Amino acid sequence: xxxxxKNKKARSKxxxxxxxxxxxxxxxxxVLFFIVVYILVKGLPVVSxxxxxxxxxxxxxxxxxxxxxxxxxxxxxxxVAIAAPFGIGTAFYxxxxxxxxxxxxxxxxxxxxLAGIPSIVYGLFGFIFFVIYLGFxxxxxxxxxxxxxxxxxxxxxxxxxxxxxVPNIYREVSMSLxxxxxxxxxxxxxxxxxxxxxxxxxxxxxxxxxxTAAVIYTAGSVLRMPSSMFxxxxxxxVHFFILASEGISMENAFGTAALLVILIFFINxxxxxxxxxxxxxGR
Amino acid sequence: xxxxxxxxxxxxxxxALALITIFIISRGAPIIGEVGFFDFVFGMTWAxxxxxxxxxxxxxxxxxxxxxAAALGVPIGIxxxxxxxxxxxxxxRNFFxxxxxxLAGIPSVVYGFWGxxxxxxLIREYLGGPGLSILAxxxxxxxxxxPTVISITEVSILALPPEYxxxxxxxxxxxxxxxxxxxxxxxxxxxxxxVILGIGRAIGETMAVIMVLxxxxxxxxxxxxxxxxxxxxxxxxxxxxxxxxxxxxxATGIVLFAVIMLxxxxxxxxxxxx
Numbered sequence: 328x329x330x331x332x333k334n335k336k337a338r339s340k341x342x343x344x345x346x347x348x349x350x351x352x353x354x355x356x357x358v359l360f361f362i363v364v365y366i367l368v369k370g371l372p373v374v375s376x377x378x379x380x381x382x383x384x385x386x387x388x389x390x391x392x393x394x395x396x397x398x399x400x401x402x403x404x405x406x407v408a409i410a411a412p413f414g415i416g417t418a419f420y421x422x423x424x425x426x427x428x429x430x431x432x433x434x435x436x437x438x439x440x441l442a443g444i445p446s447i448v449y450g451l452f453g454f455i456f457f458v459i460y461l462g463f464x465x466x467x468x469x470x471x472x473x474x475x476x477x478x479x480x481x482x483x484x485x486x487x488x489x490x491x492x493v494p495n496i497y498r499e500v501s502m503s504l505x506x507x508x509x510x511x512x513x514x515x516x517x518x519x520x521x522x523x524x525x526x527x528x529x530x531x532x533x534x535x536x537x538x539t540a541a542v543i544y545t546a547g548s549v550l551r552m553p554s555s556m557f558x559x560x561x562x563x564x565v566h567f568f569i570l571a572s573e574g575i576s577m578e579n580a581f582g583t584a585a586l587l588v589i590l591i592f593f594i595n596x597x598x599x600x601x602x603x604x605x606x607x608x609g610r
Numbered sequence: 611x612x613x614x615x616x617x618x619x620x621x622x623x624x625x626a627l628a629l630i631t632i633f634i635i636s637r638g639a640p641i642i643g644e645v646g647f648f649d650f651v652f653g654m655t656w657a658x659x660x661x662x663x664x665x666x667x668x669x670x671x672x673x674x675x676x677x678x679a680a681a682l683g684v685p686i687g688i689x690x691x692x693x694x695x696x697x698x699x700x701x702x703r704n705f706f707x708x709x710x711x712x713l714a715g716i717p718s719v720v721y722g723f724w725g726x727x728x729x730x731x732l733i734r735e736y737l738g739g740p741g742l743s744i745l746a747x748x749x750x751x752x753x754x755x756x757p758t759v760i761s762i763t764e765v766s767i768l769a770l771p772p773e774y775x776x777x778x779x780x781x782x783x784x785x786x787x788x789x790x791x792x793x794x795x796x797x798x799x800x801x802x803x804x805v806i807l808g809i810g811r812a813i814g815e816t817m818a819v820i821m822v823l824x825x826x827x828x829x830x831x832x833x834x835x836x837x838x839x840x841x842x843x844x845x846x847x848x849x850x851x852x853x854x855x856x857x858x859x860x861a862t863g864i865v866l867f868a869v870i871m872l873x874x875x876x877x878x879x880x881x882x883x884x
Contacts, residue, residue: 341786348697351689352706358753359713362724416619424613436878437623443807443874444630444867445814447841451863452630454848455637476626483623509612537717539817540841544848568719571726572821584720591715599708 363588370585373578383550387566388576392583394552398467398560401553402546403535405471406478411528413475414482418524421483422490423512442480446540449477453545465559470546477541478531485530489523490516526601533594536587539564563587634867638860650861656827658847658855665862667829671744671837672813672866674830675823678748679755679812684805686752687759694760695767696789714757722818725750730822739834742824747837750818755808762807766800767793799880806877810870816841840866 381391453473463469501511547559570580653664734741778788824836844859
């Protein structure tokens with residue numbers, strides 16, 4: 328085969344590969360667009376002021392979803408309030424206080440492993456540990472604590488990355504001015520890494536809102552408005568799952584799904600704004 | 611002083627993993643001892659009413675659904691990462707990346723619901739069977755593992771020194787030849803890790819696949835048959851299980867947990883070797 332023919336063949340192969348890769352990318356975008364639009368078109372007409380402010384009645388067939396919104400917010404708050412100090416603390420320990428050693432390797436291995444554990448396993452654990460063993464029952468507290476375990480690795484990873492992007496010169500200047508290690512971290516490194524850390528927390532909030540398997544058997548599925556940390560409560564995602572899988576009300580299921588998708592969309596927008604500003608500032 | 615405070619906080623991930631392991635195993639292990647490990651894992655009958663606990667059909671279910679998801683999702687995912695790193699114009703890339711994040715953020719139950727009202731009827735109408743099937747689960751999971759596969763593959767391609775591509779093209783390879791013969795082989799360990807983590811994600815998904823798999827406890831004869839997986843077995847029966855049945859669900863969880871930990875360890879080992 329002559330060089331020319333070989334070149335031609337290589338070029339046509341390249342064209343075929345390009346077409347394949349472009350079509351893969353386009354079809355993924357098309358599927359995402361289709362799912363989002365489908366849910367919004369069917370769900371948004373259901374969403375009204377009443378849908379947001381009324382308590383569900385008749386198993387969720389009628390009324391709104393206000394108690395599930397409150398349940399979602401409370402459970403997410405508990406999860407972030409518990410996981411954030413531990414996650415950020417771990418990140419500072421890994422990034423500021425140690426060199427790579429067997430201890431940091433074990434901590435990293437555990438964090439990475441936690442990130443891979445399926446949410447249903449977190450659900451099993453939360454049920455046996457918080458609901459039964461510690462006696463918290465099906466409650467906002469049990470659900471939130473279970474989610475705290477689940478989002479811990481996300482917070483650790485994003486915070487550590489954020490801390491690592493803080494230029495070393497900041498630390499050196501602070502130390503040379505006589506600040507202690509703790510003062511340097513508290514007054515210099517933490518504020519500089521704050522945007523990246525916030526980004527991780529917002530991501531974790533998104534994961535908490537979207538979660539079903541880990542909360543359905545820890546927070547329970549009671550539709551009443553939660554009155555304390557020990558009330559059982561249903562999150563929006565769980566409510567949507569029960570409405571849809573038991574065929575209780577497709578209409579309200581679509582409405583709840585549309586709200587969830589919009590929430591996740593805004594969370595992603597916020598994350599992107601944070602990340603972009605963070606990058607801009609880093610440069 | 612502050613060092614010790616941070617060290618104690620840093621022990622949280624170790625203690626979390628330890629607590630999860632201890633509590634799942636202590637609750638599930640007795641029933642495995644009672645039934646016998648071999649009969650539990652290879653038993654063909656799951657009939658909690660008669661005290662029979664065999665999870666082999668669920669293992670087959672998990673494996674087939676996951677392999678299907680990987681077969682569909684991995685090639686598409688790798689194509690998307692090549693698209694983002696090599697072919698996409700900057701404007702499109704800036705649109706694509708947040709879109710993939712959105713894909714990762716959408717609640718899994720929404721995908722399950724979409725599968726139930728869109729994919730399942732399509733399969734029933736054009737391919738036959740009940741529609742609720744391995745295929746439906748594989749399609750949903752393929753979409754759900756895309757963000758994992760895409761982001762990890764993308765990172766490992768971007769981490770390659772730019773000289774690799776420049777050198778390959780300077781030697782006269784065209785863009786695609788450079789990708790195929792230099793970039794992808796060089797990024798192999800990252801891609802393998804991406805595939806393993808994607809598979810882990812697919813094995814672990816529960817609520818979305820409960821909605822589309824049909825949940826029958828039987829060995830499937832074709833990809834159009836309904837099936838139950840390890841995760842859906844737990845998800846379906848946890849709501850009303852008590853006593854030994856509840857223990858058997860925790861035992862199912864032990865098997866799932868062991869598989870996931872092996873996959874995690876493999877992925878971490880592969881990426882760290884470099």
